[in-house]
């Protein structure tokens with residue numbers, strides 16, 4: 216636009232209003248851009264499977280696990296137990312819940328942000344499975360459980376430690392059963408198969424595979440009931456939720472400010 220035309224007061228007014236809209240558009244674009252960057256990619260295509268999971272798993276094991284579990288999974292006295300026969304399910308559970316690699320010696324290792332991604336957990340599991348066997352990572356759909364039966368089985372087998380609504384609770388000598396709200400169906404299945412820490416193993420003689428699915432459907436239903444209201448934002452967790460509120464809030468304030476500025 217030439218300066219001549221901008222000297223025309225009517226056109227200049229229109230241009231000012233127009234540029235205000237551009238600024239709002241840019242602000243919105245920036246906000247959604249930041250949000251897209253800050254939101255972890257979910258779904259999408261999984262990483263291409265490594266040519267040899269066992270070899271990859273062994274490499275990761277030698278880097279991160281060998282000091283406590285030994286060169287041949289035999290365990291290291293006063294560092295870590297043997298992993299022979301614990302199976303891929305135990306490894307996948309421990310690694311995807313961030314418990315392993317343990318950050319320190321001693322007390323019960325809490326659930327943490329995992330150090331390895333799901334693909335690496337699977338590779339570590341494949342390696343341990345290849346040496347000692349044991350219950351492997353469950354495959355197939357875990358969504359075919361019977362809710363009512365699952366509720367009864369949960370009260371019978373799990374509620375004594377995890378409480379009736381899966382909130383968890385203290386056990387003896389400073390240990391605790393954690394809340395079940397963060398466990399995925401796969402992790403819940405694996406916990407039953409492997410019995411982490413002071414949790415008993417629920418082999419297929421204690422709970423048939425179908426009964427495990429029933430229990431999973433009950434554990435999943437508890438999560439839905441405890442939705443605290445408002446938009447769930449895909450249950451991505453408190454930090455991104457805070458970010459959403461922050462960005463949307465700041466965005467709205469920004470837009471309101473610009474709007475007032477344009478009108479004035």
Ligand code: HEC
Nearest residue numbers: 279280283294295301305306309315316317319324339412
């Ligand atoms: C600092 C020492 C340490 C490191 C490093 C470590 N672990 Fe462990 N691990 C332990 C201890 C101690 C336990 C037993 C306590 C527990 O289960 O919470 C354990 C338990 C386990 C179990 C459960 C065994 C069972 O009987 O169910 C698995 C599986 C496991 N570790 C896998 C791994 C893997 C895989 C890595 C590497 C990514 C790793 N650990 C790194 C100390 C360690």
Ligand code: HEC
Nearest residue numbers: 312326372373376391392393397398403406411412413414
């Ligand atoms: C004797 C007490 C006890 C019983 C009974 C028990 N658990 Fe556990 N459970 C535990 C403990 C302790 C842990 C924590 C293990 C750790 O920190 O390594 C745990 C962990 C879990 C986890 C992992 C939670 C997370 O977020 O990482 C799930 C899932 C789970 N249990 C499900 C079950 C189900 C399902 C049953 C019934 C079939 C059951 N538990 C029965 C004590 C128990």
